Structures are given as structure tokens and as C-alpha cells.
Amino acid sequence: xxxxxxLVTPExxxxxxxxxxxxxxxxLQATKVNEKALRASFLVAIRVAQAKKPxxxxxxxxxxxxxxxxxxxxxxALASKLKTIPISNDTIQRRITLAAADxxxxxxxxxxxxxxxxxxxxxxxxVSGQAQLIAYVRYIWMxxxxxxxxxxxxxxxxxxxxxxxxxxxxxxxxxxxxxSWCIRVCTDGAAAMTGKRTGLWExxxxxxxxxxxxxxxxxxxxxxxxxxNANLKSIFDQAIKxxxxxxxxxxxxxxxxxxxxxxxxxxxxxxxxxxxRWLSRGKVFNRLFELRDVVREFLGxxxxxxxxxxxxxxxxAALAYLxxxxxxxxxxxxxxxxxxxxxxxxxxxxxxxxxxxxxxxxRLFQGNFEMFDQLHEFTEKQENAEINKPELVxxxxxxxQSLLDQFNFYFGDLNVESFxxxxxxxxxxxxxxxxxxxxxxxxxxLTSDTTLKMMxxxxxxxxxxxxxxxxxxxxxxxxxxxxxxxxTSYLCECGFSALVTIKTKCRSRLEVEDELxxxxxxxxxxxxxxxxxxxxxxxx
Numbered sequence: 001x002x003x004x005x006x007l008v009t010p011e012x013x014x015x016x017x018x019x020x021x022x023x024x025x026x027x028l029q030a031t032k033v034n035e036k037a038l039r040a041s042f043l044v045a046i047r048v049a050q051a052k053k054p055x056x057x058x059x060x061x062x063x064x065x066x067x068x069x070x071x072x073x074x075x076x077a078l079a080s081k082l083k084t085i086p087i088s089n090d091t092i093q094r095r096i097t098l099a100a101a102d103x104x105x106x107x108x109x110x111x112x113x114x115x116x117x118x119x120x121x122x123x124x125x126x127v128s129g130q131a132q133l134i135a136y137v138r139y140i141w142m143x144x145x146x147x148x149x150x151x152x153x154x155x156x157x158x159x160x161x162x163x164x165x166x167x168x169x170x171x172x173x174x175x176x177x178x179x180s181w182c183i184r185v186c187t188d189g190a191a192a193m194t195g196k197r198t199g200l201w202e203x204x205x206x207x208x209x210x211x212x213x214x215x216x217x218x219x220x221x222x223x224x225x226x227x228x229n230a231n232l233k234s235i236f237d238q239a240i241k242x243x244x245x246x247x248x249x250x251x252x253x254x255x256x257x258x259x260x261x262x263x264x265x266x267x268x269x270x271x272x273x274x275x276x277r278w279l280s281r282g283k284v285f286n287r288l289f290e291l292r293d294v295v296r297e298f299l300g301x302x303x304x305x306x307x308x309x310x311x312x313x314x315x316x317a318a319l320a321y322l323x324x325x326x327x328x329x330x331x332x333x334x335x336x337x338x339x340x341x342x343x344x345x346x347x348x349x350x351x352x353x354x355x356x357x358x359x360x361x362x363r364l365f366q367g368n369f370e371m372f373d374q375l376h377e378f379t380e381k382q383e384n385a386e387i388n389k390p391e392l393v394x395x396x397x398x399x400x401q402s403l404l405d406q407f408n409f410y411f412g413d414l415n416v417e418s419f420x421x422x423x424x425x426x427x428x429x430x431x432x433x434x435x436x437x438x439x440x441x442x443x444x445x446l447t448s449d450t451t452l453k454m455m456x457x458x459x460x461x462x463x464x465x466x467x468x469x470x471x472x473x474x475x476x477x478x479x480x481x482x483x484x485x486x487x488t489s490y491l492c493e494c495g496f497s498a499l500v501t502i503k504t505k506c507r508s509r510l511e512v513e514d515e516l517x518x519x520x521x522x523x524x525x526x527x528x529x530x531x532x533x534x535x536x537x538x539x540x
Contacts, residue, residue, distance in 0.1 A: 037084045038531050044087050045095030046525060049518035052501045055096075058087040098534075099525040100514035106523050107137075107148055108175045114139045115178070118485040119150065120186040120216075121168070122492035123159050126499055128508040131155035133167055134495040134516075138486055143466040145484065147339055147491060149520040152499070152513045161193070165203040179207040184485035186214040189223070212481075216489040217346050217411075218336045224406040225281075225329045229398045235318045239288055242295060242306050243270045252302075260294050267291065282326035289323045289374060292316060313387050317378055321396050324372035325403075328353075337490050344419045344461070346487045351416045354407050361400045364393050422479045423461060426453055435478070442475040495520060 044058050063082065071079035111117055121135040135150040153167045172179060185204055187193035193200045201213045228236065246252045247270055260268040270291065271284045288295065292310055299307035309315045332353050336346050360371050367389065369376040379387055421428035421435075426447050430440060446452060446468060456464050461483055469476035495516060502515050518525075 034084065035531060037086065038534060039527055040085045041087055041091060042095050042099060042525070042527055042530055044085070045092045046099055046518055048092055049096045049099075049515050052498060052515070052519055054507060055089045055092040058092050059089060063087055096514050096518060098530055100517040102525045102530055103517055103521050103523045106526070107150070107521070108177070110141050110146070111137065111139055111175075111177055111181070114141060115181045116140065116183060116480065116484070117181055118184045118186070119182060120486040120489045120492055121164075122188055122489045122496070123155065123164060123190075124496045124499075126503050126512075127505055128503070131159045132496075132499060132512075133159075133164055134492045134499070135168065135171075136486070136491040136495070138484060140462075140466060140480070140484070143463065145340065145462045146522065148522055149491075149495065149517055152495065152516050161200040161203060164193075164200050168200075168204075169207075179204075179211075182208055182211055183481050184212045184214060186216060186486035186489055188216050188219045188489055212485070214343070214485060214487060215410075216487075217350065218333060218488045218490060220410040221329070221333055221336060221350070224410045225326075225403065227402055227406055229395070229402060231395055232318065232322070232399050235315060236322060238306070238309050238315075239285060239319055239322070242299070242309070243272065243284060243288060245304060245306060246270055246295070246298065247272050252298075256294070256298050259298055260291065263294055265291060265294060270295070282323070282330035285319065285323040285326055286374075289316075289319050292319070314392060317375060317387050317392055318395060320375040320378045321372055321392075321399075324374050325399070328356075336488060339491065341487050341490070342461070342483045343485065343487045344423045344483060347411075347414045347416050347419065350407070350411050350414065354404065354411070357400055357404050357407070361397055361404070364397050364400070367393065419482060422465075422482050426456065439475045439478060442472040446472050446475065 044062060045055075048055060048058055048062075063085070067079050067082050070082060117137050117139040119135055119137050121133060123131055123133045125131050131154065132152055133155055134152045136147060137150040138145060138147045140146070151171055153171070155163055155167065157163055169179075171177075182204070185201065187200065204211055204213075246256050253269065256270070257268040267287060267290065269287075271280075271287045296307060296310040299310065332349065335349050356371075363371060369379055379389070379392075418434075421430075421433055421443060425443060428443070428447075430443060430447075433440065433443070435443070449471075452464070452468055455467065459467075465476050465479045465483065469480075498516055498519050499512055502519070503510050503512050
């Protein structure tokens, strides 16, 4: 332990010897300094965790930099006081553990109070080969919807549905959280999650028969956009081969960048296609179409047989379509991402996209390409007159019909009209609603409530229903079961991104849950409580 004498100045020593009345105040003064140092060490530790940095950065970078700045601004005397702050590697680890435990305690207390929540969870493998199960929770607190990191647990063996459920069930039991409080679970479409007999959904349903489940809408959109007919798939594969021919060889990549620079293009590199990245296809094809003239010259100079594709205007027109359609799919995918999304708003976005597909198909048969900007611009040029437009229309219309079929397959359970009484209660046709009489009575009373009618356009949907719950509890509870659940597993994906940043090859043995909790949670640690539970001590 850091010796108390290091904090005592010569003046304080004299006072302790000659003035008994000053002894108490001097001790209190030294203790106060030490308490501030303790609080500062917690603040540093929390910032290190939130920045996803190694613990040693506090001692090797933050402290020296702080001392340098303080010395230059305020002098050596004040700068030397920073040395009393304990920020060693082990100290930072302990502070992070304590702060994370406090955040978890607050979260569990909130869940126990509200007694209604929805969860999303997903599983992935980290850099050390460990399978990590991440879960998020959404609940109502202080009349607002809160989303928070629930846990990140290591799967010790196989990642079967039974083992995943055991991790989830053990966490619930250890923290006195009732399964009956869970109204909906959102996961991806993996077999371990969605199996009809032994999947996680069925295991949860065995504990909560009333619980419902959501297949992540982002994953569904990604699956729906994958399938394409053989001819278009051939063009897709050929485009990827062209990109790989240049990007897979460092020399080719450097020469291509130099050629782009000489021709004054804004971009100098193609983009590699990555199947697991949601937005990869659109970006890859957009960049390839943008740099097609440079790519054609480069492949010609290399005598590559791939150049024949770029010399075929019909093939380039199909490439332009791929760039356009996947850009539209990327926009849809991006609109489904984000925090505080719900089934109603995302269902509206998917429904709108499906209606646009219908419109595009109709316009295509009229020979109109205006909905695809790059394709329309390319086909309008005089030098591209030899494009076989009937064949192109057939190719594109088949793909759009395939997209429609796939979206109907993956999103066939969406019924936007059934959500209307929740999203726009004042516009709902009450006679057509399939609700119990008691709830219909409350809906009639709600739609006649002038105060709520004025409030509805000015506040969020959840805020509106939390206010309505005071007078119309039954109806509001049913609305909560629609707007409270997660529609996607987006937050879990964000959690895995943070996990990749925190747990690297150099930190492969790190237990990441505490770091993730401080990095991802919206709850602030209670520093006063944490400091009061510790004996203040100086830096080692």
C-alpha cells in the first residue's frame, strides 16, 4: 500500500507535532486528496474500457500525457499530485470489474421492477476460437424504452440450442429474473436458434408458452436478396473474378492504382467482395462500374481474357443493373439498421420496397429504365446502341420477380395493416380489428381523448403508449407487445464488432464481458457508491 507519509508535506508534519487541534483537519485534508485520486482512477478505468483500449494505456500514455499537460499549464507542484492516482494495469482491471458489476446491478434492478422485457441474442466465435453468446435487453424505464447490453457469455462446448438456452436460463435464475416477464426473443435464422423441435425458440417456449419470436429482419433481407437466375449469377461471378484478378495480387493492385491516378479518377482501388458483409455487393459493383474504363484498359494491357466482358456493352449494362439494384437493397438494409427500431417501422420499410419492386417490373415491360440511374444513363448513350434491350429487360424482370418471390417468402408473416391501430390509433377502422371487446372499448375511448390526440404526432410511439397506459392499461399492454420487441439483432452485431476491437491476438485471454458492459451500456456507474466501498489508497 502506498505510504501515508508520502502525502504529508513538511507543514503538515509540523502541525501534527505542535497543534493537536490541527491534526484532524490535516488528516481529513490528506484523506480528501486520496478520495479524489480514487475517484479519478475509476474515471480513467471507465474511459479506458469505453475506448476499448488495453489497460496498460493508462499507465504508459494517459498518466504521462496528463502530467506533461498539467506541468506546462499549472506547474510542477500541481502536476506531481497526479502521481497519487492509482492507475496500474491491475488497478484498472479491478476498477473496470467493480464498475461493470455496478452497472449490471442497476440493470437487473430495473428489469425486476418493470417485469416486462424483450431480448435479442446471437452467437459468434472470437479471435481465440471461443464461442461467445451476446444478449441485449429492451425494457421500459421512467416511461421510456431503454436498450442495454445484458451479457456476453462463453459457450464452453458445442453451440447447440440446449447449451445456448442453459446459458440464458442460468443467467435468469442467478439474477432472479422470471421467464414470464419475457415477451419476445429476436435471433438470426441459424438452426440452433429456430429449430422447430429442439431449437432455442422451442426451449424458451417451454418456459414461456406466451412468448413470441422474431427472425432478424436484416438477416431476412440479406437472405431474400441472394438468389438470382443463372444468367445474372454468371455475370455476377464474372464481375467478382475481375475484381479478384486485380485485388488479389499486390503488384496488380499497385499498378491499377497508378493507372487510376494518371486518368484522374476519384477512386484508385476496387473493393473486395465479402459475403458476410451486408453492404458488400452494392459497393463492389458500384466501384467496378465507376472504374470500368480503367479496368478495361488495365486488363487489355495484361492480355487477360476477362477484358472481353467489359468490351460487351450488354454485359456492362447488366453490370450497371447489378450496381443499381444492390444499391437499392443496400439502402433498404441500412434503413433496417440502428437502435430503437421496432416491428412496425421496419415492416413499413419492407412493405414499401416490395411495392417498388412491383412498380419497377411494370415500368421495365414498358422499356423504361429510369428507376435504375446508372443503367438508364448507360443505355441512353449513342455509342451503346447495340445493347440487346429485349434480352436485358427479360434478364432484369426475371431477377425482380425472383426478389419479389423471395421477399414474399421471408416476409410473408408481416401484416402491416394489423399494426395500424398501434402506429396510428386515430386512423384505425375499429370494426375491422380482431381485438377483445374490452380492448376495443378502450380504443374507442382513446380515439376520443383530445389530449392524447394532440400528443400523438409530437412524441415517439412508445412515449405515447406509456402515457396512454395510465388510463388504458389493457390496450397499452397489447401495444407494448408489438412495439417493445426487437425487430433485428443489430445490437448484437454491434456487440461483436466491439468484441473484435477489444479481444485481439495480443489480448486473446481477456474475459471481455466487463469491458463490453462499460463500452456498450447506457447506464452510468455510481462512482460515489463505488468509492465509498473502497479504502482510498495512493498509486503504487
